[in-house]
Amino acid sequence: MIVTKQKKLDEIIEKIKGSVFIFGCGICSDTSRTGGRKEVEAMRLILEDRDIAVEGTYVIDAMCHFQKVRKAVRDNKEVLSNAGTVLVLSCGSGVQSAVGVLPDTIKIVSGVDTVFLGNIENLSSLKEMCSLCGNCVLNETGGICPVTLCPKGLLNGPCGGMKNYKCEIDENLDCAWVKIYERSIIQDTIKDIKKIAKPKDYSVKKPAATLRFTGSHR
Amino acid sequence: MMPINFKSGNKLKESLDTGTFVYTSELSPERGIDISKIWATYELLKDRITAFNITDNQGANMKMSSLAGVIYIKQFGGEPIFQQTCRDRNRMALESDLLGAAAFGVKNILTLTGDYISFGDHKHAKAVYDIDSVNLIEIVKGLNSGVDMNGNKLDGCTDFYIGAAVNPESVPLEPQLIKFEKKIDSGCNFFQTQAVFDTDKFGKFYDFYKKYKDIKIIAGIYILKSAKTARFMNKSIPGIYINDRIINELENASEPLKKGIEIAAGVARRLKHMVHGIHIMAYGIEDKIPYFLDEFER
Numbered sequence: 001m002i003v004t005k006q007k008k009l010d011e012i013i014e015k016i017k018g019s020v021f022i023f024g025c026g027i028c029s030d031t032s033r034t035g036g037r038k039e040v041e042a043m044r045l046i047l048e049d050r051d052i053a054v055e056g057t058y059v060i061d062a063m064c065h066f067q068k069v070r071k072a073v074r075d076n077k078e079v080l081s082n083a084g085t086v087l088v089l090s091c092g093s094g095v096q097s098a099v100g101v102l103p104d105t106i107k108i109v110s111g112v113d114t115v116f117l118g119n120i121e122n123l124s125s126l127k128e129m130c131s132l133c134g135n136c137v138l139n140e141t142g143g144i145c146p147v148t149l150c151p152k153g154l155l156n157g158p159c160g161g162m163k164n165y166k167c168e169i170d171e172n173l174d175c176a177w178v179k180i181y182e183r184s185i186i187q188d189t190i191k192d193i194k195k196i197a198k199p200k201d202y203s204v205k206k207p208a209a210t211l212r213f214t215g216s217h218r
Numbered sequence: 219m220m221p222i223n224f225k226s227g228n229k230l231k232e233s234l235d236t237g238t239f240v241y242t243s244e245l246s247p248e249r250g251i252d253i254s255k256i257w258a259t260y261e262l263l264k265d266r267i268t269a270f271n272i273t274d275n276q277g278a279n280m281k282m283s284s285l286a287g288v289i290y291i292k293q294f295g296g297e298p299i300f301q302q303t304c305r306d307r308n309r310m311a312l313e314s315d316l317l318g319a320a321a322f323g324v325k326n327i328l329t330l331t332g333d334y335i336s337f338g339d340h341k342h343a344k345a346v347y348d349i350d351s352v353n354l355i356e357i358v359k360g361l362n363s364g365v366d367m368n369g370n371k372l373d374g375c376t377d378f379y380i381g382a383a384v385n386p387e388s389v390p391l392e393p394q395l396i397k398f399e400k401k402i403d404s405g406c407n408f409f410q411t412q413a414v415f416d417t418d419k420f421g422k423f424y425d426f427y428k429k430y431k432d433i434k435i436i437a438g439i440y441i442l443k444s445a446k447t448a449r450f451m452n453k454s455i456p457g458i459y460i461n462d463r464i465i466n467e468l469e470n471a472s473e474p475l476k477k478g479i480e481i482a483a484g485v486a487r488r489l490k491h492m493v494h495g496i497h498i499m500a501y502g503i504e505d506k507i508p509y510f511l512d513e514f515e516r
Binding site: 082147151152153154155156157158159161162163164165169170175177178180181190192193196197198199202 | 304305309331332333334336337345347348349350351352353355367383384385388389390392393394396397399400403404412456457458461
């Protein structure tokens, strides 16, 4: 899931012009507790408390899905036309779905910051384990991602800053390469991590504007 | 004829090749363009130090570039070791700076990962780490053979003597040794180690590396000036392990700095038969390095 966190309230309010329509996202923002039903309702009350009129609210089950956003816009056409601002409590992808679907004249404000692709340990603990790098090394690193879990994204082993199994940037953080080493012993795949990893190929990833996924089903 | 005149040869490589015990130390550029401190330290130490490492934004603090630093050392007539970290530059910038250094006659490179950005004074900067230190060694080896990392032919190739870092006291040691061997396989010629405080632990590392006859090991020796410094380093400097025995010795000494020099010289003497040289680190007390060397050679 995509982990988001709410922007500072004053930063959101500063951007709002006129009355507001609020969109939430029923998948990731709901799990992040930034834009599910509860949070959308809470935002409505907060804005009304600040004398900002809320024309309506709607939670789309996946705001990254253009067709679902189009349908939601159709279903709320009249109320939306009264709003000066559309506030989107969804990741940057969801915000841009709204930008892509709504007329250019409508002001769209993002209410959250998009942080990372997260694994859910529990609802109070979302962990980043994959960086969406487009060039997966998990088959070479015992299934543990050094691109994400090593702050330096090192591909060939630990840096000299590792100390007592921990990362140099935080003594509570396990060194990803120690974890990879330990798992490679158990899995009997040490030969994989002894191979020199070539530099990552960033051409698979960028420029983002030219990246189109046409499906791998063909 | 272009008016360029840099001394050829490589004092570090030639010394190591002929079995001469080498001494290296560090000169750190300032945050600014004043090079008078580097010059003063260089003048003080030049007769006793084989080659000087020029640090690259050390501790992730923004300083004058190590590239400019190594060029100055060449102009002074000294032998510089060009430190390059992977933290601040992508592969293209690293290659381009390496060519620039080589064009100024720089012969030694120390390839480093680089302390993480959050340690320094530019905490909000983007950490680059486009490639790692193993990849950087491969790149330098390629430049030496006349091609860039994509196989494009160079117009004039480099002649770098390639160095890297290793932490012999790393716990656990095995992942560090895997990386050490990757660096050797990539074309590394010499290693400068992280500061050594425990010679028994170093002995285990020695047992591992002694089979690599052609690889030169220069042991890191740190001159501690007080117990407070030692505690600070244990807490704040990545990869440093200073044991309680050393901290207590410093704590109970009437002259902690003198004791620190004695401790460092003791460590260096115990390592001498296992290594090809020592790398002396004495941040802020570089003027004490001659006393350390006297104590070491006594």
